[in-house]
Amino acid sequence: MDSILTAFKGVVDTLGATVLLPIIIFVIALVLGAKPGRAFRAGLTIGIAFIGINLVLGLMLTTLGEVAQAIVKNTGIQRDIVDVGWPSAAAIAFGSSVGLWVIPIGILVNVALLLAGLTRTLNVDVWNFWHFAFVGSLVVAATGSLGYGLMAAALMAALSLVLADWTAKGVQRFYGVPGVSVPHLASAQIVPIAIGLNWLMDRIPGINNIQLDTDTVQKRLGVFGEPIVLGLIIGLILGFAAYYNAGDAGTVISQSLKTGINLAAVMLLLPRMVKILMEGLIPVSEAAREFVQKRAGNREINVGLDSAILIGHPAAIASSLVLVPVAILLSIILPGNRIILFADLAVIPFIVAMAAPIVNGNVFRMIVIGTVTLIVGFYVGMALSPLMTSTAQTAGFQMPANATLITSVVDGFLYIPYLVISAISALGLLGVGIVLVAVLALLFGFRAAPRAWERAAGAEPEEPVVQTRAMPAE
Template sequence: MAEILAALKSVVDALGATVLLPIIIFVIALVLGARPGRAFRAGLTIGIAFIGINLVLGLMLTTLGEVAQAIVTNTGMQRDIVDVGWPSAAAIAFGSSVGLWVIPLGILVNVALLFSGLTRTLNVDVWNFWHFAFVGSLVVAATGSLGMGLLAAALMAALSLVLADWTAKGVQRFYGVPGVSVPHLASAQIVPLAILLNWILDRIPGVNRIRVDTETVQRRLGVFGEPIVMGLAIGLVLGLVAYAGSADAGTVVTKSLQTGMNLAAVMLLLPRMVRILMEGLIPVSEAARDFVQKRAGDREIHVGLDSAILIGHPAAIASSLILVPIAILLSLVLPGNRIILFADLAVIPFVVAMAAPIVNGNVFRMVVIGTVTLVVGFYVGMALSPLMTTTAASSGFAIPANATGITSVVDGFLYIPWVVIRLTQGLGLVGLLLVLGGVAALLLAWRRAPRAMERLAGADEPAPEAALPATVAPGRPLAGRP
């Protein structure tokens, strides 16, 4: 059995997400009843779209990484816990004893909950099962029990599906991605915190009237409020902050202009890539709807995708770019902080994107929510660092020189893994049963009062017209497309 699982893991690692996803989409579309030619084209289109998304994300991550490194160098920060980035966290998770089992385990949980009618999301984002393995591997490090780690990973797989169902309508409404949900644990974990903070902000006089969204800015400023110009302006400011004082004036100007142009390109190209993705996803959504209607009446099925499809929205990018220097400032001023941020600063868009539907794209509120999330994350990161460092060492990961520990914003800063691990560490199996009870309670609340839960997650606001993909006209059904 171990050999089979190792072979499956090696195939997933070798193919990568951009090859594996089209194959999965093709097979699923065929199972759902789509014509072979249409299923093949859908899978191919979605794979191409993700390649495009990854290329644009690579540009953004490289640009922000250079900015972050320059700011850190200028401040002279020295800390003993190093942010090694999500690629390292994913490698550690997949390289652990839980990582060997997590793909079949995640698929089993998804199939069981979907066909029992408890959840509605078909999670095709197999690569991101590493988030479940990450939690499970830290539980193993805390308890020494592989069984406990596998149970924790299964619970995280279930929780991601419940959160995806809960937020699906809000995500579809705000981002204009019909038929999609986001079972990405690193992104969905902000939802409860965002709902609470949004409720508090609504009750603070003066603050509750502050409204900064990209559509309003564009209307008031005309061409200067367009997303590409906003990207240019924010990039210029970030470049000046990062490089001023560390180079001659000519280099500062050059670097700032390059940063501005790169971020302007990201603001334009990411939404275009998402539109291509939606073009490929439409046949799968239609086939899923028809398949379910024949067997279960009007029950909806959502296709679960990576939150990368969300971060092209101007509100997500703008708030994230503002949060980069805030995150570095927090690392300087937070009492007792031992973490130096570096590799994962550029993934802040993934952390805050799911807050956008809840605040209807209010960038001011997204920045406030993101700041609080980061503050919590620093202390969670310090608490989880010893376990993450132990797991990394057992997975063969080399700890950076001059560092006593490692962390990452994704997933080392997330409060949900911290809660699960602390409960398990303190109470053993009872702690995991409490986690199971929490997941069941959230699922029960969702099933008993779906409309109330959807309102909390931002499903009832008017849809921003700019968010709708070019392939779907406002107010038009998906049916009838060739």
């Protein structure tokens, strides 16, 4: 059995997400009844779109990573827990004993819940099953039990589908991606925090009148409020903050301009890539709808994709660019903090993107929500770093020089995995039962009142009266 799983995992690793995803989409479209030619074109288009998205993301992550590292260097921060980034976390997760099993486990959980009518998400984002393996591998490190680790991974796979169903309508409305949901744990974990803080900010005088969405900014500032110009301006500010001591004035200006132009390009190109993706998804969504209607009436099926399709929105990018220096400041001022952020600062857009539908794109609120989420994340990261370090060493991961412990923003900062790992490591099988009950409570709670849950997660825009108070006519 292990040899079969190793071979299967080897195929996944060899092909990679951009090759594997078109094949999966093609097969799914055929199963759903799409014509072969249409299914082939849909899969190919989606694969090309993800290549484009990854190229633009690479530009953004490289630019932000260089800026963040320069700012960290300027501050002279020294800490004993080093952020090694999500690629390292994924490698550790897939290299663990749970990583070998996580893809079949994730598929089986999804198929079982679909057949039982308990989920509306068909998760084709197989690569990101590493998030489930990450939690499972830390449970193994904490308990010494592979069985507990596999159960934890299965529970996280189920939870990701619950969160995807809950947020699907809001994501579709705000981001304009019909037929899509996002079963991405690193992004969905912000939703409960965002709902709570959004409710609170609605009730704080003065705060509830701040309406800083990108459309309002563009109306107020004209050309200077356009997404590409905002990207340029924010990039210039970040670039100067990073490179002001880089040497002569010419170097500072050139580096700042390079940062500004790169981020302006991201603001323009990412939404274009998502449009290409949606062109490929439409035939699959139509086929899925027809397939389900023939067999289960009006039941919906959404295609579960990576949250990379969301972060091209100006609200997600703008709030994230502000949160990069905020995260560095937090690493300096938080009491007892031992973490130095480094490799994963550039992934903050993934952390905050799913807050946007809840606050209707209000960048101010996204920054507040993102700041609170990061504060929680620092303390979660410190608590999980010994387990992550132990798992990394078992998986043969090469520790960074001068690092005693390691972490990552994705997934080392996430409170939901922390709660799951803590429950199972402290209570064993009882902890597994408690997590299972919690997942079932969320599942059946959502099914009992889907409209109320979806409304809280941004399925409907805020009442116009809020915006009228916030931006009175001049």
